[in-house]
Amino acid sequence: MQRHILVVLVVILTGLLTAACGDATSPIISTATTTPVSTTTRPVQVSPTSQPDTIAPVSTLAESPLPVKTTIQPVSSSPTALPTVNASVKTLYYYKNNALWYYQTSGATPQKLADSVFSYTLASEAKSVFFQKVNKTLQLKMVQIIDNQPQITTLDDQAFVERPIVNAQRNSDSYYGVDNRAISSLGISPDQTQVAYARANRSGVTFEGVYEGVFGKLYPTEIWLANLDPANPAPHKLVANDKDYAARPVWSSDGNRIAFVRTQFFGTGAGYEIAFWSVYKDGTRLSFLTGPELGTIDGTKYIAMPAFNTKWVSPLALSFQASNQTEKTSLWVHDLSANSDFPRPVAFDVSWEHAFFCEQTRRFAYIKLGNDAKHSPLGVFTASADKTETPIELDQTAVSALGCYGDKILYRDAKNQLYVQTINADGSSSAPKRKIGTSVSNGSLALFSPDGNYIAVYSETSDLSITIFHTNGSQVNIKGVAPILKGYPTIGWSANQMAVLVGWGDSAQGIGVDLSSSQPEFKVIDSGIQEALLLVSAPNNK
Numbered sequence: 001m002q003r004h005i006l007v008v009l010v011v012i013l014t015g016l017l018t019a020a021c022g023d024a025t026s027p028i029i030s031t032a033t034t035t036p037v038s039t040t041t042r043p044v045q046v047s048p049t050s051q052p053d054t055i056a057p058v059s060t061l062a063e064s065p066l067p068v069k070t071t072i073q074p075v076s077s078s079p080t081a082l083p084t085v086n087a088s089v090k091t092l093y094y095y096k097n098n099a100l101w102y103y104q105t106s107g108a109t110p111q112k113l114a115d116s117v118f119s120y121t122l123a124s125e126a127k128s129v130f131f132q133k134v135n136k137t138l139q140l141k142m143v144q145i146i147d148n149q150p151q152i153t154t155l156d157d158q159a160f161v162e163r164p165i166v167n168a169q170r171n172s173d174s175y176y177g178v179d180n181r182a183i184s185s186l187g188i189s190p191d192q193t194q195v196a197y198a199r200a201n202r203s204g205v206t207f208e209g210v211y212e213g214v215f216g217k218l219y220p221t222e223i224w225l226a227n228l229d230p231a232n233p234a235p236h237k238l239v240a241n242d243k244d245y246a247a248r249p250v251w252s253s254d255g256n257r258i259a260f261v262r263t264q265f266f267g268t269g270a271g272y273e274i275a276f277w278s279v280y281k282d283g284t285r286l287s288f289l290t291g292p293e294l295g296t297i298d299g300t301k302y303i304a305m306p307a308f309n310t311k312w313v314s315p316l317a318l319s320f321q322a323s324n325q326t327e328k329t330s331l332w333v334h335d336l337s338a339n340s341d342f343p344r345p346v347a348f349d350v351s352w353e354h355a356f357f358c359e360q361t362r363r364f365a366y367i368k369l370g371n372d373a374k375h376s377p378l379g380v381f382t383a384s385a386d387k388t389e390t391p392i393e394l395d396q397t398a399v400s401a402l403g404c405y406g407d408k409i410l411y412r413d414a415k416n417q418l419y420v421q422t423i424n425a426d427g428s429s430s431a432p433k434r435k436i437g438t439s440v441s442n443g444s445l446a447l448f449s450p451d452g453n454y455i456a457v458y459s460e461t462s463d464l465s466i467t468i469f470h471t472n473g474s475q476v477n478i479k480g481v482a483p484i485l486k487g488y489p490t491i492g493w494s495a496n497q498m499a500v501l502v503g504w505g506d507s508a509q510g511i512g513v514d515l516s517s518s519q520p521e522f523k524v525i526d527s528g529i530q531e532a533l534l535l536v537s538a539p540n541n542k
Contacts, residue, residue, distance in 0.1 A: 092499060092525060093128045093143075094510060095120065100130055100143070102150060103510075103525050110526045113143055113150060119184040123228055124192040129155070131183065136162040138176060138183070140197060140235070142228055155226040156235040159199045176200060177219040178245070179266035187249035187258065192228065194281070196238065196249035196258050199224040204242035207264060221245050223260055223279065238283050246277070254315040256281060259289065261307070271305040271325050276318065276334065288341065290334045294322060295342040302330055302345075309354045313362070313385045319346075321355060327375045331355050331364060333385055346383045347391050356404035361425045362386055365394070365409045367401050380411045382427045392427035395419070402445075405452035408471060416440050418457065420471055434473050449493045454515060456491050456498050466491070466500055466522075468515070478513060479521035499525070 092103045093113075100117045103110040118138055120130035127144040138160035143152045160176035160183060176183070178200055187196035198221040206217030223239035223246050239246055244264045251258055257278050265272030273292035279285065294302040304322040313319045316336040320343075321329045329350045334343035346364060347355075355366035363382045368391070369375040379396035383389060397413040404410065407430070409421050418436040421429055436446070440459035447456050454476065455469045466489070468476040491500045499512045510525040 092510075092512065093120075093122070094499070094526070096526065096528065100128065101526070102143075114141065114152065119186065121186045121188060123188045123195065127192070127228060129186050129188065129195050129228070131159065131186075140195070140226060142195075142230075142233075144228075144230075151230065153230040153233065155195070155228075155233040156197075156199070156224065159197070159224075161200070161202060177202070177206075178221055179218070181266045182221050182245045182247040185248040187251055188228075189251050189281070190253060190255040194225055194227055196223060196225050196251065196260075198222070198245070198247040198249070199237075201240075201242055207244060221247055223247075223249055223258070225281070238281075239277075239279050239286060248310070250310050250312065250318075252312040252315050256315065257285075257312075259310065259312065259318050261310075263306070271323060274304050274306050276304075276307070276310075276320070278318075278336070287336075289318065289336065290341055290343050291322075293342075294330075294332060295345075297345060297348075300324075300348075311357055313357055317385065318343075319357065319364070319385065321350060323352075328352075328369050331366065331383070344388060346385070347381070349378075351377065351401075353401055356401060356409070357385065358382070358404040358407060358409065358423065360406040361423055361427075363423065363425070363427060365401055365404050365411075365423075367398065367411075368393075377414075380409065380421075382409070382423060384427075394421055394423065394427070394429060395433065403448045405448040405471075408448075408452065410436075410446060410448060410455060412440065412444065412446070416442060416444065418444070418446055418455075420455070420473075434471075436469050436473055437467060437475070443488070445489070445491055447491055447493060449498070449515075454493075454498075456493065456500070458489055458491060458500075460488075466511075468498070468513070476515065476520070479519050 094101050094103070095117065098117060099115045100113045100120060101110050102113055114130065114132050116133035118131040118133060120128060123129045123142065127142055129140065129142050131138045132141050137158055139154055140156040140159050141152055141154050143150050160178070162175050163177050182198050185198070189195070200219045201222050202219055204220040206219055208217060220241050220243055222237055222241045224235055225238045226233050226235040238258070239260070244262055245266060246260055246262055249258045249260045257280055259276055259278045261274045262277060263272050263274040275291035276289040278287055278289055291304040291307065294304060296302070302322065303324055304320075305325055307320045307322040309319075309321045311319050313333065318334045318336070319332065320334075321331050323329045328348070329352055330348045331346040331350045332343040333346055338344070347366065347368070349368050351367040351369050353367055355364045357364055362385045364385060365380060365382050368378045368381045370378050377399040380394045380398035380401050381391040382394055383391040394409065395411065395413070397415075398411040399414050400412040402410040402412060402418075407422050407424070409423060410418065411421070412418050416439045418440060419433040420436055421433045422431045424430050436455055437457055440446075440457065443460045445458040448471075449455070453471060455471060457467045457469065458465075468478065470476060489500050491498065497512065497514045497516065499510060509527045511522050512525050513520050513522050
């Protein structure tokens with residue numbers, strides 16, 4: 001497994017280490033089946049979200065209308081808040097041998113929760129949502145900790161169903177009649193009470209897709225929604241679709257709207273065209289947003305082939321990076337209130353690394369690439385998320401952007417030194433850059449903690465160890481000897497705690513450190529965690 005893939009694989013953390021298609025013409029209301037297992041954590045209190053001011057009108061997936069600004073009507077909320085759980089014993093969810101496991105900070109032996117887990121995500125500090133293979137189906141399930149016991153609830157019992165494929169020796173991705181990338185994204189609502197996901201439409205008209213002649217015709221997928229409520233999961237169709245893939249749901253920050261992509265070509269190695277659509281969480285105001293054509297600027301036609309790094313930067317603004325199949329990517333913001341089916345360009349010379357959104361200053365931070373044959377990095381630049389402007393150079397020595405928290409940008413320079421730089425809303429720096437540790441390696445990892453107070457650093461130096469720093473540059477004193485890593489690790493954060501996978505394969509170890517402790521120390525959680533899949537909740541590189 002390649003290193004850049006390892007960094008994005010997902011495990012789920014809670015507490016000590018807090019770490020996507022359609023069928024049927026009517027919703028399947030699954031009976032909530034709850035299976036006790038054994039462990040703990042805490043659910044999140046639900047708070048109301050504000051309504052946005054404008055949104056585009058309803059249209060069908062077969063159409064491509066221009067969005068028109070209209071007044072939004074109130075919507076009904078669905079699920080109820082779950083009971084509060086005592087969080088004195090904290091829990092780590094993680095992935096091992098194709099199964100979901102958990103470990104309690106009380107020192108209990110790690111236990112298996114579910115076998116044959118396909119994809120998974122953290123829903124809250126108390127819940128994890130995952131697809132599990134049961135007989136010949138993929139079922140959407142949730143595990144939560146109540147009264148110190150894990151309970152597994154079936155949210156949707158027929159999200160995907162196996163079918164014969166033409167050539168089983170080529171790939172198993174299409175056992176369910178869809179490309180697996182249409183399955184893998186699970187969108188958790190900001191209030192952590194619902195999950196949006198893709199579901200196979202097995203009664204829909206199949207389409208050729210990219211694997212025609214290899215796997216047979218493929219099923220279209222739809223966007224569905226389920227409540228993270230064991231008493232009322234109520235899975236239901238949110239967006240009907242009988243044409244192509246509708247997948248990768250992403251919730252707006254106010255919890256009112258869900259953006260998703262449409263494509264036929266997930267499987268192409270050379271990239272694939274996608275379009276963005278959105279829908280209100282009650283199923284109304286289904287609207288085409290933008291793509292695949294993004295407009296022609298200075299004689300260059302831009303196309304989302306594909307688009308990635310999708311993020312709502314406000315209730316009405318969706319940002320993403322797109323590739324024209326060049327060595328660079330472009331960065332865009334689509335404003336739903338602008339009455340246009342073309343987005344606003346932010347920058348055209350962005351590296352394939354993710355551009356980071358700095359919420360406090362409402363600016364993007366990214367590595368700019370030059371026009372030379374090697375597209376050499378020209379430094380870290382920032383640009384406004386709210387208006388068109390010439391991007392501002394922050395540090396021309398930077399070669400890799402590693403994250404942003406609030407107004408602080410983390411990056412690595414050409415000499416492999418890590419720095420944190422604080423910026424203002426206009427892009428200027430408000431303080432001298434701050435050195436983090438000593439020189440690292442070209443393949444180093446460095447991640448902000450979710451609260452922005454810490455940075456975990458891994459470097460392929462002689463000691464191959466994990467070091468944790470305060471954002472002011474001082475090192476955190478951790479009890480014991482830092483683990484010596486036996487391979488390229490993955491790191492994930494939750495709250496003030498961290499989990500790290502040391503290496504991969506049968507010798508891999510899961511190691512954690514609880515920084516909320518008065519004497520934090522590295523501790524081995526489990527070993528034999530295959531495929532380097534110990535990760536926590538997505539790092540808070542905002």
